Amino acid sequence: MRTRNLGSTGPAVSALGLxxxxxxxxxxxxxxxxxxxxxxAALEAGVTxxxxxxxxxxxxxxxxxAEALRGRDRDSYRLSVKFGMLRGPGSLFGGHDGRxxxxxxxxxxxxxxxxxxxxxxYRPARLDPDVPIEETVGAIKEMIDAGYVRHLGLSEVDAExxxxxxxxxxxxxxxxxxxxxxxxxxxxxxxxxxxLGIGLTAYGVLSRGLISGHWSADRAAxxxxxxxxxxxxxxxxxxxxxxLVEALRRVAEAKGCTVAQLAIAWVAAQGEDxxxxxxxxxxxxxxxxxxxxxxxxxxxxxxEIEKAVPPGAARGDRYPAAFMSGLGVGN
Numbered sequence: 122m123r124t125r126n127l128g129s130t131g132p133a134v135s136a137l138g139l140x141x142x143x144x145x146x147x148x149x150x151x152x153x154x155x156x157x158x159x160x161x162a163a164l165e166a167g168v169t170x171x172x173x174x175x176x177x178x179x180x181x182x183x184x185x186x187a188e189a190l191r192g193r194d195r196d197s198y199r200l201s202v203k204f205g206m207l208r209g210p211g212s213l214f215g216g217h218d219g220r221x222x223x224x225x226x227x228x229x230x231x232x233x234x235x236x237x238x239x240x241x242x243y244r245p246a247r248l249d250p251d252v253p254i255e256e257t258v259g260a261i262k263e264m265i266d267a268g269y270v271r272h273l274g275l276s277e278v279d280a281e282x283x284x285x286x287x288x289x290x291x292x293x294x295x296x297x298x299x300x301x302x303x304x305x306x307x308x309x310x311x312x313x314x315x316x317l318g319i320g321l322t323a324y325g326v327l328s329r330g331l332i333s334g335h336w337s338a339d340r341a342a343x344x345x346x347x348x349x350x351x352x353x354x355x356x357x358x359x360x361x362x363x364x365l366v367e368a369l370r371r372v373a374e375a376k377g378c379t380v381a382q383l384a385i386a387w388v389a390a391q392g393e394d395x396x397x398x399x400x401x402x403x404x405x406x407x408x409x410x411x412x413x414x415x416x417x418x419x420x421x422x423x424x425e426i427e428k429a430v431p432p433g434a435a436r437g438d439r440y441p442a443a444f445m446s447g448l449g450v451g452n
Contacts (some may be wrong), residue, residue, distance in 0.1 A: 122167025129318035131293025138170030139163045140398040145178035149346040160189035162404045174203035183234035203246035219249030221260035244274030247447045262290040279449035280313035299323035302435035305450040326388045326397045334380025352437030361436045368429035385413035
């Protein structure tokens with residue numbers, strides 16, 4: 122497994138990370154034993170970066186990861202944890218909380234659930250509009266100084282917010298959606314990250330399975346599957362978006378890889394400062410994703426991919442309307 126650095130101040134991690142959200146019901150029921158086996162398979166393959174959040178199924182995901190990682194050398198993996206999104210019973214969304222006292226409270230619970238004495242990269246999931254980012258980051262800096270956190274991360278914020286946060290404490294990386302059909306980060310945010318020496322961890326590289334090559338227009342999202350509320354999966358949009366996937370499939374077949382591998386490889390090819398996160402819930406999907414790192418994309422390949430899926434070609438927002446306003450960049 123090759124490694125990449127999370128910015129100039131962050132740790133070296135595997136060139137592909139595993140996002141665990143889907144293991145806790147975000148896309149419908151998940152098999153606990155298979156989820157744990159998938160984490161173990163990732164470790165055996167050399168994956169060292171594992172991403173979670175305290176609000177993924179209200180702590181379930183952190184507890185699951187703690188079980189999967191139990192007994193492993195703590196220095197052999199890195200935990201990236203998001204906090205600050207408030208939930209209520211029935212998965213009600215309750216806004217954001219970036220107050221300094223809340224930061225420390227969230228951290229204390231995460232450390233306990235994860236069964237660790239430190240978190241490697243700690244980040245607010247979204248910007249709290251009522252709390253200056255300097256205050257939120259200042260609290261994380263205190264926890265870094267106290268040894269409970271190793272590095273500061275950010276998530277889904279704009280370039281100005283990145284600069285303000287970085288002025289308080291060096292930011293290791295920004296976690297943000299980045300895929301062939303979600304490229305808003307390229308305009309302002311990615312140049313700012315590179316200017317400041319900040320890495321990028323890209324989630325949604327397969328757009329929640331939409332561009333994995335495994336989704337079909339007649340497939341319905343099951344109970345508890347958040348894709349049932351996603352504009353890009355809605356009737357009218359999904360059919361158009363899948364035509365892009367079929368165009369991508371032709372490029373993948375010529376390259377001798379799967380659609381998913383090509384989509385992941387494209388993100389990885391955008392720079393050595395980018396680490397794609399895959400949300401594999403099974404060993405089968407993980408086994409498909411891992412060879413993407415060996416797919417060498419030439420300039421001609423990249424041009425063909427660009428023709429198949431031009432910037433802005435997808436239809437539908439990447440989140441439901443109620444959540445779009447909380448993002449630092451658009452689609």
